[in-house]
Amino acid sequence: MTQLTYILYVLLSSTIVILVGNWCYKNGKVYILSYFPDDLNFGNGINKLLRIAYYLLNLGLAIWSLHSIREINNSVEVIIEISRRLSFILLIIAALHFINIYTVYLIHKHFKKD
Numbered sequence: 001m002t003q004l005t006y007i008l009y010v011l012l013s014s015t016i017v018i019l020v021g022n023w024c025y026k027n028g029k030v031y032i033l034s035y036f037p038d039d040l041n042f043g044n045g046i047n048k049l050l051r052i053a054y055y056l057l058n059l060g061l062a063i064w065s066l067h068s069i070r071e072i073n074n075s076v077e078v079i080i081e082i083s084r085r086l087s088f089i090l091l092i093i094a095a096l097h098f099i100n101i102y103t104v105y106l107i108h109k110h111f112k113k114d
Contacts, residue, residue: 001072009069009082013062013089017055020093024100025051031101035108046107050100057096062089 029047036043065085072078 001074001078002069005069005072005078005081006066008078009066009085010062012082012086014059016086016089017058017062017093021051021054021058024054024097028100032104035104036111046104050104054096054100058089058093061092065089 025047028050029044032047033040033043036046062085065088069081069085072081
């Protein structure tokens with residue numbers, strides 16, 4: 001059962017991370033480019049950099065957390081363990097989204113002063 005939990009968790013967490021990352025990249029492009037209308041290359045570069053950092057951090061965290069999965073004996077424990085770990089990944093994604101938006105705001109504020 002533990003191997004099944006590993007497989008399901010990696011598939012679900014990777015799917016969620018990739019889907020949310022693509023969604024944030026596409027929709028965030030308008031937000032970021034509105035901050036840097038005079039330098040579209042800079043805005044696109046920030047957007048791509050945020051996406052790559054997001055993927056690396058979240059996929060790495062999802063895979064790293066596999067080391068602490070406990071022994072699974074039945075299907076109820078599979079669901080509980082996967083739910084616990086996915087909720088942690090979603091919490092991290094939400095926190096990173098907030099941090100990214102605030103960081104872009106600070107970058108814009110810094111460049112606007114100059």
